[in-house]
Amino acid sequence: xxxxxxxxxxxxxxxxxxxxxxxxxxxxxxxxxxxxxxxxxxxxxxxxxxxxxxxxxxxxxxxxxxxxxxxxxxxxxxxxxxxxxxxxxxxxxxxxxxxxxxxxxxxxxxxxxxxxxxxxxxxxxxxxxxxxxxxxxxxxxxxxxxxxxxxxxxxxxxxxxxxxxxxxxxxxxxxxxxxxxxxxxxxxxxxxxxxxxxxxxxxxxxxxxxxxxxxxxxxxxxxxxxxxxxxxxxxxxxxxxxxxxxxxxxxxxxxxxxxxxxxxxxxxxxxxxxxxxxxxxxxxxxxxxxxxxxxxxxxxxxxxxxxxxxxxxxxxxxxxxxxxxxxxxxxxx
Amino acid sequence: xxxxxxxxxxxxxxxxxxxxxxxxxxxxxxxxxxxxxxxxxxxxxxxxxxxxxxxxxxxxxxxxxxxxxxxxxxxxxxxxxxxxxxxxxxxxxxxxxxxxxxxxxxxxxxxxxxxxxxxxxxxxxxxxxxxxxxxxxxxxxxxxxxxxxxxxxxxxxxxxxxxxxxxxxxxxxxxxxxxxxxxxxxxxxxxxxxxxxxxxxxxxxxxxxxxxxxxxxxxxxxxx
Numbered sequence: 001x002x003x004x005x006x007x008x009x010x011x012x013x014x015x016x017x018x019x020x021x022x023x024x025x026x027x028x029x030x031x032x033x034x035x036x037x038x039x040x041x042x043x044x045x046x047x048x049x050x051x052x053x054x055x056x057x058x059x060x061x062x063x064x065x066x067x068x069x070x071x072x073x074x075x076x077x078x079x080x081x082x083x084x085x086x087x088x089x090x091x092x093x094x095x096x097x098x099x100x101x102x103x104x105x106x107x108x109x110x111x112x113x114x115x116x117x118x119x120x121x122x123x124x125x126x127x128x129x130x131x132x133x134x135x136x137x138x139x140x141x142x143x144x145x146x147x148x149x150x151x152x153x154x155x156x157x158x159x160x161x162x163x164x165x166x167x168x169x170x171x172x173x174x175x176x177x178x179x180x181x182x183x184x185x186x187x188x189x190x191x192x193x194x195x196x197x198x199x200x201x202x203x204x205x206x207x208x209x210x211x212x213x214x215x216x217x218x219x220x221x222x223x224x225x226x227x228x229x230x231x232x233x234x235x236x237x238x239x240x241x242x243x244x245x246x247x248x249x250x251x252x253x254x255x256x257x258x259x260x261x262x263x264x265x266x267x268x269x270x271x272x273x274x275x276x277x278x279x280x281x282x283x284x285x286x287x288x289x290x291x292x293x294x295x296x297x298x299x300x301x302x303x304x305x306x307x308x309x310x311x312x313x314x315x316x317x318x319x320x321x322x323x324x325x326x327x328x329x330x331x332x333x
Numbered sequence: 334x335x336x337x338x339x340x341x342x343x344x345x346x347x348x349x350x351x352x353x354x355x356x357x358x359x360x361x362x363x364x365x366x367x368x369x370x371x372x373x374x375x376x377x378x379x380x381x382x383x384x385x386x387x388x389x390x391x392x393x394x395x396x397x398x399x400x401x402x403x404x405x406x407x408x409x410x411x412x413x414x415x416x417x418x419x420x421x422x423x424x425x426x427x428x429x430x431x432x433x434x435x436x437x438x439x440x441x442x443x444x445x446x447x448x449x450x451x452x453x454x455x456x457x458x459x460x461x462x463x464x465x466x467x468x469x470x471x472x473x474x475x476x477x478x479x480x481x482x483x484x485x486x487x488x489x490x491x492x493x494x495x496x497x498x499x500x501x502x503x504x505x506x507x508x509x510x511x512x513x514x515x516x517x518x519x520x521x522x523x524x525x526x527x528x529x530x531x532x533x534x535x536x537x538x539x540x541x542x543x544x545x546x547x548x549x550x551x552x553x554x555x556x557x
Contacts, residue, residue, distance in 0.1 A: 057458060
């Protein structure tokens with residue numbers, strides 16, 4: 001489904017993108033994600049396709065706001081039955097709650113439900129109208145941080161099973177990793193869209209790279225066969241737009257900076273010599289800072305640290321494999 | 334107890350009841366407007382509605398009397414003479430208690446989560462269903478407590494109704510004026526008994542208001 005919307009108030013934005021399967025629209029706070037979602041639901045004046053000009057009550061969308069907006073004076077089943085008309089309202093509501101796995105909680109009020117359960121009630125209520133698309137505003141925000149990943153995974157699985165195209169807006173990269181289609185939004189406009197693996201491995205510009213967690217980003221000067229960063233030549237295969245003499249940005253993820261082992265013959269190119277400035281455990285990995293002619297964030301898996309036994313202050317070599325170096329057009333900041 | 338006490342109390346209750354009903358009718362849409370709509374001159378309008386809160390009741394009563402009196406604009410426009418009559422008492426009471434009711438109603442509306450209304454619309458509800466199934470069930474404790482407050486306030490008013498109604502026994506003598514007249518006549522024992530009835534009534538009303546406010550808060554806490 002193609003979406004093309006133009007909004008003037010409360011913030012000006014124009015967005016053209018696709019919704020395919022479970023689509024995540026990633027953007028920082030304040031770029032207009034929620035406004036765009038509300039416009040699609042008909043709650044903010046806007047023009048565009050689809051549904052342009054229809055009042056909210058006539059749009060075939062299921063809208064789940066950030067706080068889910070369950071009616072506090074109704075039980076779970078009454079919430080789900082709210083949009084239903086005609087006979088058998090209760091039976092139909094109960095069937096919907098069973099579909100989202102909440103058959104044991106149908107008589108509870110919203111304040112007796114957990115964040116994940118509330119989300120499912122809101123989903124069942126939205127499904128009651130047989131929507132063409134689902135709109136989810138920051139679905140990770142209502143969840144307990146400890147169980148967020150699991151609850152979110154189950155929700156996404158549930159939505160996939162229902163087979164309804166979904167647009168979830170978020171600033172949480174965790175959600176972006178679960179997407180079938182990823183859209184990245186900047187201030188008032190769409191910056192990039194595509195399959196997540198493509199967007200993650202090849203962000204089209206600096207802003208997208210920052211949003212997707214590239215921690216090592218450097219201005220670079222393009223040279224034949226590579227780039228120069230801080231007077232170091234790094235070899236990489238140049239895309240067609242890159243002309244020697246131009247400036248650009250080069251990025252590499254912290255987990256893709258590789259520490260060189262001493263026993264096998266070292267690689268021949270893109271090797272940097274320097275000092276390990278710091279090293280701290282971070283979950284099951286180790287995060288450190290390497291200072292050579294370039295300062296780099298590094299992230300070592302546990303098994304690598306177990307083998308190398310690195311400690312702060314020691315000298316070491318790292319290699320930036322051409323395959324993991326990503327070049328983006330753009331002037332210096 | 335003196336039969337004229339019951340007559341005065343009954344008149345006060347009737348005036349308060351009718352005034353409260355009218356306040357509900359006028360105040361609810363007005364409070365909605367003040368809570369959610371922006372329009373030029375809104376602050377001035379709000380100030381005017383709150384004026385009876387700070388104005389000496391005799392001043393308010395004096396202006397109402399000028400407005401409703403024999404030479405006043407109300408008679409000229411409608412041909413109805415309301416001064417020193419039941420209707421005049423109700424009219425003045427509505428103005429006098431408007432700030433109380435309006436403030437309570439507006440708070441009730443402001444406590445309402447706007448997302449609930451938005452979502453109700455996206456779920457296909459026409460406006461009347463949003464009102465009957467979502468807005469009203471959530472705000473009625475606030476509306477009722479505001480109305481009870483206005484009722485209790487009207488029951489105890491003195492200066493305004495004295496100016497607009499005078500103190501005609503059996504016609505415009507409300508219970509607060511009745512008690513004042515007893516004290517003037519040095520009939521302290523009867524005044525004490527009448528006062529005790531009013532005290533009990535007011536206390537009971539306020540307890541009811543607190544209970545309703547607690548109920549309103551209970552809804553609010555579940556939307557978070």
